[in-house]
Each structure stands twice: as C-alpha cells, then as structure tokens.
Amino acid sequence: MLHQFLVPRVLWAPRDSGWWIAITFIVGSILFGLGAAFPLIPGFPLLIINIVYLVGSSLYLIGASVQFVQGRRMKINDRGGAASLRRFSNRNSRAAAIQAFGAILFQTSMTGALINSLNVAQQERIIWAPDLVGAVCFVTASTIFFTLRYPIQQRQDNRQSARFLALLNIIGSAFFVLSAVGAYIVPLTDQTLYPKIANIGTFVGAIFFFISSIPGLPPRSST
Numbered sequence: 001m002l003h004q005f006l007v008p009r010v011l012w013a014p015r016d017s018g019w020w021i022a023i024t025f026i027v028g029s030i031l032f033g034l035g036a037a038f039p040l041i042p043g044f045p046l047l048i049i050n051i052v053y054l055v056g057s058s059l060y061l062i063g064a065s066v067q068f069v070q071g072r073r074m075k076i077n078d079r080g081g082a083a084s085l086r087r088f089s090n091r092n093s094r095a096a097a098i099q100a101f102g103a104i105l106f107q108t109s110m111t112g113a114l115i116n117s118l119n120v121a122q123q124e125r126i127i128w129a130p131d132l133v134g135a136v137c138f139v140t141a142s143t144i145f146f147t148l149r150y151p152i153q154q155r156q157d158n159r160q161s162a163r164f165l166a167l168l169n170i171i172g173s174a175f176f177v178l179s180a181v182g183a184y185i186v187p188l189t190d191q192t193l194y195p196k197i198a199n200i201g202t203f204v205g206a207i208f209f210f211i212s213s214i215p216g217l218p219p220r221s222s223t
Contacts, residue, residue, distance in 0.1 A: 022216025102137025
C-alpha cells in the first residue's frame with residue numbers, strides 16, 4: 001500500500017476531475033496545518049490565521065463538491081452489474097455530500113471568527129458548534145468511504161489500498177473533532193478550553209488528510 005506514495009505524480013492536470021479532488025484537499029490541508037502552526041509565532045495576526053482557515057475550508061468544499069459529481073458519473077469495472085454500480089455511486093455521493101456539508105460548516109465557523117463583536121454565546125453558536133459538527137461530518141463521510149468497495153481519492157481498483165486511505169481520513173477527522181473539543185469557549189471567561197489541544201488536533205488532522213490525498217494526483221506517464 002505504501003508504494004502508491006512513491007509513484008511520480010502530475011502536479012498540474014486541471015482537465016482531470018480526480019486532480020481537482022486531490023489538489024484541493026492537499027492545498028486545503030496545508031493551509032489548515034499552517035493555520036494551526038501560525039499561533040506559535042509570537043504576535044502573529046489572528047486575522048491572517050482565520051483567513052487561512054477560511055480559504056482552506058473553501059478548498060475542502062470544492063474538492064468534496066467535485067467528488068460528489070464524480071461519484072455519480074464514475075465508471076468502474078464492476079462484475080456486479082449496473083445495480084451494484086448505482087449503489088456504489090449513491091453511497092459515494094452521499095459521503096461526499098456529507099463531507100461538503102462539513103466544509104460549509106467549517107466555512108461558517110471561520111467566517112464567524114472574523115467577526116470581533118460576538119459575545120461568548122454567539123461564538124459558541126456561530127464558531128464552535130459549526131466547527132464541531134463539521135468535524136463530525138468529516139468523520140461520518142470518511143467512515144462511509146471506508147466501507148466502499150472501490151477507491152475514492154486514488155486511481156487503483158484496490159480495495160485494501162482504498163480502505164487504508166479512508167482509514168487515514170477517519171483518523172484525521174477524529175483529530176479535527178479533538179481540535180473542536182479543545183476549542184470550546186468556556187462561559188464567562190471568553191477563553192478556549194484547551195487551545196494547545198485545538199491547534200495540535202488541527203495540525204495532526206491536516207497531516208493525515210494531506211497524506212491520504214496524494215495518491216489522488218494523476219500518475220506521471222513513463223513515456
């Protein structure tokens with residue numbers, strides 16, 4: 001399974017729908033990782049951190065949306081026939097839709113973080129709650145992908161490899177949930193519960209999503 005990470009990949013292939021899924025999740029994950037690392041720099045502007053997160057969630061949304069459409073049109077060599085293919089496409093698209101909804105919630109959370117006038121109760125509803133539910137959506141979508149017979153974010157009809165990548169996404173999503181829990185805003189204090197856990201959870205989760213998205217890039221032709 002690890003050999004797929006050693007295959008030379010094409011970094012620019014905008015005519016390939018699979019490339020769009022992979023590159024948006026790769027760059028989005030990089031931005032999420034940067035957003036979690038920037039607070040380590042003393043005096044780093046919070047506005048820039050929030051904008052980085054917002055752009056990252058936008059890229060996740062684009063990737064999940066393309067994946068939703070691709071799932072409905074996917075052509076695979078399936079001995080089970082048309083009915084089996086339809087079931088696969090439905091579950092694939094359902095998982096992608098859940099993941100896209102999670103990305104929308106991330107965007108809601110990041111947009112809310114740009115508003116400075118929110119009180120604690122409003123921050124919980126507009127920032128923290130969407131962040132947590134969005135992370136749970138990512139876990140749910142990744143779990144559905146894990147149960148699918150064929151690869152989603154890679155290019156091999158290899159069940160074991162597909163499940164391995166989906167498992168990485170489940171782990172990454174779980175760290176996003178951990179991050180959301182750590183970011184809980186304690187009433188009356190206007191402080192996050194465990195800010196370090198929030199940043200670590202986001203950073204580690206982004207790493208897992210980054211790694212799992214690499215095999216989705218088109219392989220470089222040997223000719």
